[in-house]
Each structure stands twice: as structure tokens, then as C-alpha cells.
Amino acid sequence: MSIIIYAIIDSLQLKKRIVDTDELLNEDSEDNIEFISTDTLTAIVSFEKENKQIPSQEDLLSYASVVDKIAKKYSILPMRYGSILESYNDVIALLEKNSESFLEVLKKINNKEEFSIRVLFSSQKQISTEDGIIVKQTFPDILQGESQSKKYLQSKYEEHIIEERRLHYIEKIQSLLLYDLQKISPFIEFKKNPTTAFIIDAVVLIERTKRNKLLELVAAVQAMYPEHNVILTGPWPAYNFTQMKIS
């Protein structure tokens, strides 16, 4: 038998209301969820008779769905998929050993939810337009000429300038977004963009009561940059703000 852990929650949150697992996940839920508690923390788990060696995408989405349902009602520490322990006692030991750090992070994320904000160039054309033309007019004297080597250096110089301008442009939009986001939350992370299509890839943790302010802000950014795609996803459990490795 193995015990899959979905999330960890402050036991006090559960004690304030008489909660059972049906209430946590809705009565018609087919998820076989149970609590394992200490005085301070509760692990939300399911007992599995068989271990799936290679889970499918559906398994992951199902796991995420359980975490999401719980997070809609409570402030939780979401566990990464694959958090499996062998026994009830192992779960208790995990909660007791890490009690202090769990409670600290739970306090930080209490009554907050996570959102992703992405701003994308809507086409490659936007990334490098017109700049190329401007660059050609401003080649340094040392790069002037018509030889093959000069043309090679000119093209490299052009690529460099375009990239420099792209980064400068991204920095400008990031600064603007950061300035406004900081008025809503101190918890903001900008991620390294996986491709040049991204202008911004950020996550923010906001109080539940400030959701509308975030929506207004994102709408304002989209209105300011109608030529780009502004994508907001969420609310999510606070995955990006609860990252910790425990043993």
C-alpha cells in the first residue's frame, strides 16, 4: 500500500469548522480522500493499493484537480506529484519533523492565491520589425563595406542590436508591470522566458480579496499594449510560492 499526499493544511483551519472529506471535495466527488493529522498540521491523502509505474497525463490532471478543489476553500501547501509515503506513521513523522517550516510557509500564503501573467509577442514580426532598417543606417565605420566578411559582420551586428533592443523593450514592460503589481502584492516572480516569443512570464501571489484589482491591472496592460497577447491564468494553489524540499 502507498499513501499519496495531495496537500498539507493547518489543522486549525479544519478545526474551526467541522469538516469532513465530502465537504472538502463536494459530496459527489469520486476522489477517495482522507485526513492524517497531528495537532498542528493535516495531510490530505489517499490510500492506494497499487502504484502506477508510468502515470498518464490524465492521472496528473486528476491529482491537480483534487489539489485545486481543496485550495478553493483553504490555504494549502500543494505537494508535487509523486509525493508518496508507505505508511500512516511516515506521514505523521513528515508532518512533525517539518512542522515549523510548513507553518511558516502556510502563514505566508494564508488567504492568498497564485496567478500567472504572460505577455507574448503576437508574431515574430513584432520582435524584429523596422529595427533592422534603422540598424543598417547606424553601422559603425569599421563595419562599412561590401565584402563578404563585412557583410557577415554587419549581419551579426544587426542581430546583436535587434536582440539588445528586444531585451530593452522587455525590461521596459517588465518594469511597468512590476511597478503596478507591487501595489497589490510583494510576492512576484519573473521567470526566465523559454523562447523569444515571451515578453513577460511572471507569477504573482495575491490576497483573495485583491483578485479584482489584478484583473483590472491586466486589462489595463492589455489596453496599453493591444499589439501583444496578455494571458492571465489562475487562480492556482500557491505552487510557485511554496517550493521547499523536505525529507
Next chain:
Amino acid sequence: MQEDLYNVNKEITILDVLDRVLTKGVVITGDIVISVADIDLVYLGLRLLLSSVETMEKMKK
């Protein structure tokens, strides 16, 4: 308008879910290394989707 903001690209949302569930949150060190069927394809799907736009544009030039 606000509701429209929630109406996001489904593929990106799935990527968001998988990215979080597989790489974020609390990690028990020493737990199993997960090999998930078809997940890499989803990841690559989005990355390729984004980069393929660039590649296509480059090819046009």
C-alpha cells in the same frame, strides 16, 4: 472584459497545470523520479508551438 481574461488558451492552461504539479510545490527529497507517459509531448508541444512561429517567420525570409 474581466471574464474574457479567464478565457485563456486551453493548451497553455494544461501546460500550467502540468508544470505546477510536476515541478512546483513541496517536494519530498528522495521520492520517486517520475516518468510520465505523454507529458514530454505536451511540454514540447507548447514550446514547439511558440518556436515554430519564429521558425516559420525565419523561413519566409
